[in-house]
Amino acid sequence: MKNIPYGKQYIDNKDIASVGKTLKNEKITTGKEVINFEKKLSFYLGSKYTLTCNNGTSALFLAFKSINLKKNDIVIMPSINFISSYNVAKILGAKVYLADIDFYTGQMTPKNVEDCCKKFNLKKIKAIVVMYMGGYPYNADKFVKFKKKYKSYIIEDACHAFGSHYYSNNNKYLIGSCKHSDIATFSFHPVKSITTGEGGAVTTNSKKIFNKLKLLRSLGIFREKKNHWSYDIVHNTLNFRLTDFQCSLGISQLKKINKFLTYRKKISDIYDKKLNKIPNLIITKQNENYCSSNHLYIIKLKINDKKIKTKFINYMLKNRVTLQYHYIPINKFKVFNDRFLDFNAKKYYNQAISLPIYYKLPQKKINYIIKKIEFFFKKKYY
Numbered sequence: 034m035k036n037i038p039y040g041k042q043y044i045d046n047k048d049i050a051s052v053g054k055t056l057k058n059e060k061i062t063t064g065k066e067v068i069n070f071e072k073k074l075s076f077y078l079g080s081k082y083t084l085t086c087n088n089g090t091s092a093l094f095l096a097f098k099s100i101n102l103k104k105n106d107i108v109i110m111p112s113i114n115f116i117s118s119y120n121v122a123k124i125l126g127a128k129v130y131l132a133d134i135d136f137y138t139g140q141m142t143p144k145n146v147e148d149c150c151k152k153f154n155l156k157k158i159k160a161i162v163v164m165y166m167g168g169y170p171y172n173a174d175k176f177v178k179f180k181k182k183y184k185s186y187i188i189e190d191a192c193h194a195f196g197s198h199y200y201s202n203n204n205k206y207l208i209g210s211c212k213h214s215d216i217a218t219f220s221f222h223p224v225k226s227i228t229t230g231e232g233g234a235v236t237t238n239s240k241k242i243f244n245k246l247k248l249l250r251s252l253g254i255f256r257e258k259k260n261h262w263s264y265d266i267v268h269n270t271l272n273f274r275l276t277d278f279q280c281s282l283g284i285s286q287l288k289k290i291n292k293f294l295t296y297r298k299k300i301s302d303i304y305d306k307k308l309n310k311i312p313n314l315i316i317t318k319q320n321e322n323y324c325s326s327n328h329l330y331i332i333k334l335k336i337n338d339k340k341i342k343t344k345f346i347n348y349m350l351k352n353r354v355t356l357q358y359h360y361i362p363i364n365k366f367k368v369f370n371d372r373f374l375d376f377n378a379k380k381y382y383n384q385a386i387s388l389p390i391y392y393k394l395p396q397k398k399i400n401y402i403i404k405k406i407e408f409f410f411k412k413k414y415y
């Protein structure tokens with residue numbers, strides 16, 4: 034048996050055909066497929082505006098630049114997160130405060146934000162970055178109150194949450210609709226809900242932000258006149274464009290989104306049912322108002338001891354199952370030089386592990402993974 038990865042893409046002949054077709058177009062970048070993909074994303078997500086870009090990290094860069102994040106501005110983000118939002122904020126000279134997280138969900142809560150503000154006496158915050166660990170959009174409607182209180186922008190790093198939705202006041206919203214935020218960012222990396230190889234998108238309902246995003250994506254080039262040789266440069270920025278053939282792949286993948294989400298949910302339900310019976314594990318029961326894309330399936334060991342987590346990962350690896358950490362707390366990295374709170378983050382880091390989950394992960398392999406996990410704890414291999 035080949036090694037089982039924790040995540041991977043699903044590409045079919047229709048995806049290949051649509052990329053091939055676009056490669057024959059006159060324009061293979063800055064063409065009509067980019068606009069098509071953006072329109073379809075806006076329609077699916079329920080946002081007024083969508084801008085594609087070349088990856089999820091660029092999407093965060095564009096989001097921060099579009100709100101004019103600059104030197105010494107304050108940004109709050111969760112201490113457990115992928116490094117992108119921290120790196121981008123630092124490149125722009127911001128002061129970052131890492132809020133602690135809730136151990137059970139692995140996510141920063143509104144209370145964690147308040148605690149962080151109290152602890153570091155923060156009154157005005159330029160941006161609060163929310164991240165939905167594994168795709169679970171918990172509290173997605175609960176950060177919006179900070180916009181007024183701290184004069185803050187709310188940015189959703191929704192890279193895990195493409196296809197996640199939630200209910201607020203009996204209305205259904207998709208993450209990316211920006212009904213309770215200013216901007217949402219996505220990644221279309223191969224392990225994500227849909228892929229364009231590398232790729233990303235930014236969504237917003239603000240015309241002002243969107244117009245700025247368009248300039249920021251493409252070297253700050255501003256064309257007032259029709260003449261293609263006449264233009265001005267209005268921002269110092271880079272080239273973050275996504276090609277037309279990648280957008281064609283995105284359009285073709287988007288057609289399968291419901292299939293992808295249903296399958297991921299099925300795997301998650303099987304894991305829930307079986308793994309809940311293992312007393313050594315903590316399985317997060319999700320609130321039914323917040324529906325995950327199931328980008329990741331995360332379990333937590335009951336014992337707070339990283340040595341056991343390492344043993345477990347090695348044991349699974351020997352059995353050809355690759356598990357993953359999501360994530361090492363940001364304050365542990367050499368590049369980190371800001372303030373942080375990490376009481377629960379430390380515990381989470383010691384205990385949380387991601388299991389394989391992806392479209393078409395066969396039932397046989399799911400059963401195999403579960404058997405191996407059961408065996409590890411039954412035999413007390415730790």
Ligand SMILES: Cc1ncc(COP(=O)(O)O)c(C=O)c1O
Pocket residue numbers: 088089090091114115117118164190192193220221222231232233
């Ligand atoms: C939460 C989060 N933010 C940002 C990113 C960055 O996306 P990309 O790898 O497309 O740059 C990722 C990707 O793994 C992510 O998981």
